[in-house]
Amino acid sequence: MSTKRATIEKADYEWGFHDEEEALFKANKGLTPEIVKTISKMKNEPQWMLDLRLSSLDLFLEKENPSWGSDLLETIDFDNIHYYVRATDKDEQDWDDVPEYIRDTFDKLGIPEAEKKYLAGVGAQYDSEVVYHNIREDLEKLGVIFLGMDQGLAEYEDIVKEHFGRIIPPGDNKYSALNTAVWSGGSFIYIPKGVKVDVPLQAYFRINTENMGQFERTLIIADEGSEVHYVEGCTAPTYSSDSLHSAVVEIIVKKNARVRYTTIQNWSNNVYNLVTKRAAAYENAVMEWVDGNLGSKLTTKFPSVFLMEPGAHGEILSLAFAGAGQHQDAGGKIVHMAPHTTSSVVSKSLSKNGGRTSYRGLLKVYENCNDVRASVRCDALLLDEGSRSDTYPTMEVDAPDVAIEHEAYVSKLSEEQLFYLQSRGLTEDQAAKMIVNGFIEPIVKELPMEYAVELNRLIELQMEGAIG
Amino acid sequence: METGSQIELLEKSITPETSQYLGLEDSDHLALLRANALQLSSTLEMPSSQKERPWKYFDISQLTIDDYPIVMTGKFKETSLAKNKKAAGFIEFINGKNVQTKSYHKSLTLSTSATKQLGQAVPPESNRLTALHYAYLQGIAVVESHPNEKIDEPIHIEHRYTAKQFAAPHTVIIAGANSNIEVIEQFFSEDLPILATPIVEIFAGPGSAINYTSIHRWGTETQSFGTQQTITEDNSQIKSLSLAVSGKVVKQHIGATLKGRGSASEMYGAGYGSGMGKGVEHIDFYTLQDHIAKDTFSDLLFKSALGGKSRSVYYGITRIGENARNASANQQNRNLLLSPTAKADSDPVLEILTNDVQRVSHGATVGPVDDEQLFYLQSRGLTVAQAVDLLIQGFFLELLDRIPDDQLRQEIEALVESSNNTVH
Numbered sequence: 001m002s003t004k005r006a007t008i009e010k011a012d013y014e015w016g017f018h019d020e021e022e023a024l025f026k027a028n029k030g031l032t033p034e035i036v037k038t039i040s041k042m043k044n045e046p047q048w049m050l051d052l053r054l055s056s057l058d059l060f061l062e063k064e065n066p067s068w069g070s071d072l073l074e075t076i077d078f079d080n081i082h083y084y085v086r087a088t089d090k091d092e093q094d095w096d097d098v099p100e101y102i103r104d105t106f107d108k109l110g111i112p113e114a115e116k117k118y119l120a121g122v123g124a125q126y127d128s129e130v131v132y133h134n135i136r137e138d139l140e141k142l143g144v145i146f147l148g149m150d151q152g153l154a155e156y157e158d159i160v161k162e163h164f165g166r167i168i169p170p171g172d173n174k175y176s177a178l179n180t181a182v183w184s185g186g187s188f189i190y191i192p193k194g195v196k197v198d199v200p201l202q203a204y205f206r207i208n209t210e211n212m213g214q215f216e217r218t219l220i221i222a223d224e225g226s227e228v229h230y231v232e233g234c235t236a237p238t239y240s241s242d243s244l245h246s247a248v249v250e251i252i253v254k255k256n257a258r259v260r261y262t263t264i265q266n267w268s269n270n271v272y273n274l275v276t277k278r279a280a281a282y283e284n285a286v287m288e289w290v291d292g293n294l295g296s297k298l299t300t301k302f303p304s305v306f307l308m309e310p311g312a313h314g315e316i317l318s319l320a321f322a323g324a325g326q327h328q329d330a331g332g333k334i335v336h337m338a339p340h341t342t343s344s345v346v347s348k349s350l351s352k353n354g355g356r357t358s359y360r361g362l363l364k365v366y367e368n369c370n371d372v373r374a375s376v377r378c379d380a381l382l383l384d385e386g387s388r389s390d391t392y393p394t395m396e397v398d399a400p401d402v403a404i405e406h407e408a409y410v411s412k413l414s415e416e417q418l419f420y421l422q423s424r425g426l427t428e429d430q431a432a433k434m435i436v437n438g439f440i441e442p443i444v445k446e447l448p449m450e451y452a453v454e455l456n457r458l459i460e461l462q463m464e465g466a467i468g
Numbered sequence: 469m470e471t472g473s474q475i476e477l478l479e480k481s482i483t484p485e486t487s488q489y490l491g492l493e494d495s496d497h498l499a500l501l502r503a504n505a506l507q508l509s510s511t512l513e514m515p516s517s518q519k520e521r522p523w524k525y526f527d528i529s530q531l532t533i534d535d536y537p538i539v540m541t542g543k544f545k546e547t548s549l550a551k552n553k554k555a556a557g558f559i560e561f562i563n564g565k566n567v568q569t570k571s572y573h574k575s576l577t578l579s580t581s582a583t584k585q586l587g588q589a590v591p592p593e594s595n596r597l598t599a600l601h602y603a604y605l606q607g608i609a610v611v612e613s614h615p616n617e618k619i620d621e622p623i624h625i626e627h628r629y630t631a632k633q634f635a636a637p638h639t640v641i642i643a644g645a646n647s648n649i650e651v652i653e654q655f656f657s658e659d660l661p662i663l664a665t666p667i668v669e670i671f672a673g674p675g676s677a678i679n680y681t682s683i684h685r686w687g688t689e690t691q692s693f694g695t696q697q698t699i700t701e702d703n704s705q706i707k708s709l710s711l712a713v714s715g716k717v718v719k720q721h722i723g724a725t726l727k728g729r730g731s732a733s734e735m736y737g738a739g740y741g742s743g744m745g746k747g748v749e750h751i752d753f754y755t756l757q758d759h760i761a762k763d764t765f766s767d768l769l770f771k772s773a774l775g776g777k778s779r780s781v782y783y784g785i786t787r788i789g790e791n792a793r794n795a796s797a798n799q800q801n802r803n804l805l806l807s808p809t810a811k812a813d814s815d816p817v818l819e820i821l822t823n824d825v826q827r828v829s830h831g832a833t834v835g836p837v838d839d840e841q842l843f844y845l846q847s848r849g850l851t852v853a854q855a856v857d858l859l860i861q862g863f864f865l866e867l868l869d870r871i872p873d874d875q876l877r878q879e880i881e882a883l884v885e886s887s888n889n890t891v892h
Contacts, residue, residue, distance in 0.1 A: 067519050351823075368808070382823030386790065391818040397834040400805035404834040406816070412823040 030079045033057060036181055039084045043150055043184075046157060056170035056180035063174040068392075070329050070358075072298040076272055081244050083182040083215070139197065145190040146201055149217045152188025159190065163219055167250040167306075168278050175300075176276040179215045179248040186216030186247065191226040191257075200229040200262070200448050218249040222257040222285075229260040231448060243271045245296075251279035253287045253312075260288040261303070264451055266458060267296040269325060278304040284311035290446050292319045293328045294458055302360060304333035307341035314343040319443040321459060322355030322387070331360040331392075336402075339370045347378040348440050351387035352463075358390040363397075363404060370401035378408040381439050383432075383463075433463050477563070477631050479537040486538050487603045498582035498605070505592035505602030512596040522754035525781045525813055526719060528597065528693065536634035536663045538604055539563045554873075556621040556650075557611075562628050564606030564637060575617035575647070579610040586610075586640050589669035589697040589725075597693060600634070601665040607637035611651055615644035615673070622650040622679075622872050627666070629657040629690070635664040643676035643704070650679040650872050657715075659687035668696040672704035674728065679707045679872055683880065684748075686715030693717070698724045700731035702761075709870050712739035712748045713883055719752035724766070726758060726792070732765040733757055738867040739771075740884055741778025741810065748778065755784035757799070759792035768799045771867060773860050774810035782812075787819040788828060796826035803834040804863055806856070857885065 036057050040050040065073040139146065145156065153160045170180035191197060222228055245267060253259045259279065267273050273296040281287040289303035305314030316332035334343040349357035359378045380389035391408045413435055421431035436459060437444075444452045480486040484506055491502045517527040557571040557578050566580040592602040609625045627637045635657075643649050655666060664686070672678050678698075686692055692715055698706045712718035724733035739751030751774075757766040772780035782801045803812035814832040837859045845855035864884060871877040 068521065380820070382820065382825070384823055386821075387823055389818070389820045391816075391830065393815060393817070393832070395814040395832060395834060396811075397803070397805065397813070398811045400808050400810060400836050402805070402835055404814075404832070406814070406830075406832040408816075408818060408830050410818060410820050410825060410828040412825060 029082055031057070031060075031081075031083055031182070035083055039182060039184065042084075043153075045153065048161065049153065052165065052170065053181050053183075056177045057182075059171045060174060060177035060181055063171070063177060065174060068360075069300060070298050070327050072272070072327055073274075073300070076244060078244075084184055142195045142197075143192040144195060144197060145188065147188045149183070149186040149188045149219065152219070156188070156190070159221070160188065160219065163221060163250065163252060165250075167252065167280050168248055168276050173276060175246045175274045176248050179217060179246050179276070183215045183217035183248065185214075186218040186249075187220070187230070188218070189220040189228065189230065191220075191222045191228045193223045194225045195223075196227040197229070200231045202231040214243070214245045214247070216247045218247070220249075220251045220259060220261070222251070222253050222259045224254045225256045226254075227258040229262065229448075231262045231451065232264075243267075244274070245271055246274045247276075249275070249277040251277075251287065253279055253281040253285040255283040255285060255309075257282075258286040260290065262290040262292075262447060262451065264292045264294070264447075264455060265296065265299065266294045267299075269295060269297055269323075271296045273299040273301065275299075275301040277301065278306065279314075280306045280308050281312040281314060283309040285309075286313045286315070288315040288317070289332065290317045290443065291330065291332070292443065292447075292455060293330050294321045294455075295326075296328075297325065298327045298329065300329045302331050302333050302362070304335065305343065306335045307338055307343065309338045310340040312338065312341045314341075316345045316347075317443050317446055318345070318347040318349075318359070319440055320347070320349040320357045320359075322349070322351045322357045324353040324355060326355045328355070328357045329360060330358070333362040334364070334374060335362070336365040336369045336372045336374065339368070339372065341369065341372055343374045345376040346442060347376075348443055349378070349380045349389060350383060350436065350439070350459075351380070351389050352383040354386045354388075356388040356390070358392060359408070360392040361394060363393070363395045363406075365397045365399050365402050365404070367398045369399045372399065372402040372404075374402070374404050376406040378406075379439070380408070380410040381436065382410065382412050383436075429463075433460055436463060478540050479631070479633070480540055481537055482534055482600075482604065482634060486540075490538070490540065490604060490606060495582050497584055498586065501582075501587045501592065501602055502605065505599045508593055508599035509596055509603045512593070512599050514596045522721060522783055524783070525779070526717065526750065526752055531663065531691075533600065533634065533663070536632065536661070538606075539631050539633040540606075554621050555624050556619050557623045558626075559609045559611075559623070560626045560628075561607040561609075561637065563630060563633065564627075564635060566607070573619050573621070575614040576619055576623065576649075577610075577612040577614070578623070579612075580608050581610070582608055583610050583612075583640055583642070585642060585669065585671055586638065587669075589671070589699050590667050590695050594695075597665060598667070598695065601636045601638070601667055604634055605636045605638055607635075609637075609639045609653075610642070611640070611649070612642040613644050613647040613649040613676075616646045617644070618648040619650070622652045625651065625653040627653075627655050629660075629662050629664070632660045633662055635662055635666075637664070637666045639666070639668045641668070641670045641678060641680060643671065643673050643678050645673040645701075646675040647673065648677045650681075652681045652683070652871075652873060652876065654683045654685060655692065656685050657687040657690045659689055662687070662690040664690060664692040664694070666692065666694040668694070670696070670698040670706060670708075672698060672700045672706050672728070672731070674701040675703045676701070677705045677707075681709040681711070681871055682720075683711045683713060683876075684715055684718045684720075685713045685883075686718065688714070688716060690715045691717035692719065694720045696720065696722045698733065700724065700726050700733065701728040703730040704728055705732045705734075707734045707870075708736065709867065710735075710737040710753070711867075711871075711880065712737070712751045713880060714740075714746060715748050717750040717752070718748045719750070719754075721754045721756075723756040724758065725760060726764040726766065727760045728764075729761040730763045731761065734766070735768045735770075736867050736870060737770040738864055739773075739780055741772060741774040741780055742776045747775070750779050750781075752781040753784070757784075757786045757797060759786075759788045759795045759797065762791065762793045762795075764792055764795045766795075766797045766799075769802070769867070770800075771802045771804075771863065772812065773804040773806060773863060774812060775806040777807075777809045779811040780813070782832075783815045783817070785817045785819060786828065786830065788822055788825055790821045793822060793824040794826055795822075795828070797828045799830035801832040802863075803832075804860065805834065805836050806860075861885065
């Protein structure tokens, strides 16, 4: 199969190539009940899922954008989006069977390399379907389920039906309703009791059809005493008109289990990335979100942890970088619904070339939830004039025996530090990069090595010409 | 409470006729403002707790404004409110009627008629509540310091309300260039349903320094929705202290527009929530430190101690505008929870639109009294109740110390202490 490459439309976007589309099925633009029915029919879904999709569609049409959100939300043209695109007919089990042009795209992202090293399994989302799956045999033996969401629904309907939309109900917000109506792809993961997956599970996502929406749906269930680290990285080719990405990720962390969910998001600068992510952590469970937001035109994403039972711990590490024309409206929510729960949020944000970063958080402690400890720390670095940084750290505390702390600092690149480093022989540019690397280090060190390398490289690219 | 000796209360309902009647003796400026506001009060809506963030935790649209009459009467016997205080001047009102105005300082002008600045910092068109305020405005206090004069003693303004009503007192403070002035304004009411909408407008002339303290000592059924707005000229300073001592609802919107280069705003506030007949049931502070000019400085500290079923809301924005280079800002909110049913909501917001900042920081804490400190005090022979009292006093000390009148400070400290006693 031949591979034709379009010219790179925006030189400053590193992954700004795209293959010409070879989609086997592409729904018409716009959103109607017929489109939703078609999606469901193409996927041979059970009736309850179709009913859920249709009722969610009504909710989506009913609901308005949140009043507190970015003004950019109002600029989305919902009628000009494809809500379903399928590139190949069925999931491939073997890398060699994956169509060459798609493999070529992933080659550029370095997936096969990563796999050779220590990928546990790959659910690579090319357009709206998971096209590639490879679960290492030892994981299969342990009973770990790692499938595309569509396949998960087909093979484990009972589990899916029990948990789908329970953590994030369709009516939670406008975009969770949209996702529930038109979801396609995403991952379905079940880790059995006591199983500790010691290598990160990874999935690469990629938008590849112009004006195509990407509405993946991920459900992770970590049974009692299990552990898993899921890594999601996104890169998308640059297109001339806007794309909408609206995912929903639901995670259930049962008693004594531990889940870490890492995202490196580097959508091209025309993508609206409106994601709802939420985890429920039960007794003595630990849920960690590591969330890096670099690309997109607008990202609205507040990973949440609901601490449901005593001993649960929630942690959110958030990194945002906003360049020209970008608004990173990111942060996190922690909801303490039980006593003896703890949480910590650390946010680092960088704004450059007129970009805007917002930390938007919620820390809620319900009545009778005593012995709660929570801290929120936000640091922002503004790299040049005209860039913007906001902090909206809402705290609602309805219980007395709690210790809640919030701190935030906003600063510019310190001239003193720059001067010191230059006096040690670094150029101004190198010095600035070094300071920025130090600034984001607390987040980067939590990433798997190859992601840390990639992130540092991306930040360095973004930093080019930051000074002078 | 001392109520003076007012006679003959005349009540009228909130109608356009009442507004027109109130305006019979208005100056041209105020007449125009009032007529315009009356018009607006029928077209504008109440702030929405859904759509307007400062109103998120109090749904004012549920209030039936028509339930509150306007109290109008002009007849008083002499008042017995003369104070034994050191003061540069007094302005006193009962039910919105001026009963005493005295200036003891040659560089100070006190007046109870509208100046041209009235309405410039807080325009009537903000929402229906501000429009209603201007339409039914009664009780204007204007304090003006002459240029280059330092007035050492504070000016006291007092408002007392003795009947159910819609109250709309209005204060304008104008500091002439390079002058210094201290104003203490107090609000009192009996335990009656009163809806108060105090507005304070402060104009800090170039190089001036203003110290403004407002003390809300409302009765148990009074709901107060106040607005205080300062506009600064170059190198001026405003220090403001807001104390919510008692009342059903004390909601204060406090803003400083730092448009003068090198100007500074220090905003402090404290609320005592007990919800047990003393203190305030719902304390709600919204602040905006708006850095517009270069080299501006702001500091902010709001504290609340909450017992019973009381609730405190703090929502504040520190905004560093695009041209506010070399600004420096700090914003802190501290909440002490003293009972299992008290609530505290805190949202200190930073919006920073330039990178050329000195340093901007904010912080917030919510928690109970510190166990270790409690233990220490008990080990020194105090009972738990005494120890808690002492810790609460300590908690508020840095704010109450800012009251620029010793006698009044002791009075407020005593009030806080007796409020605390109801907590446990």
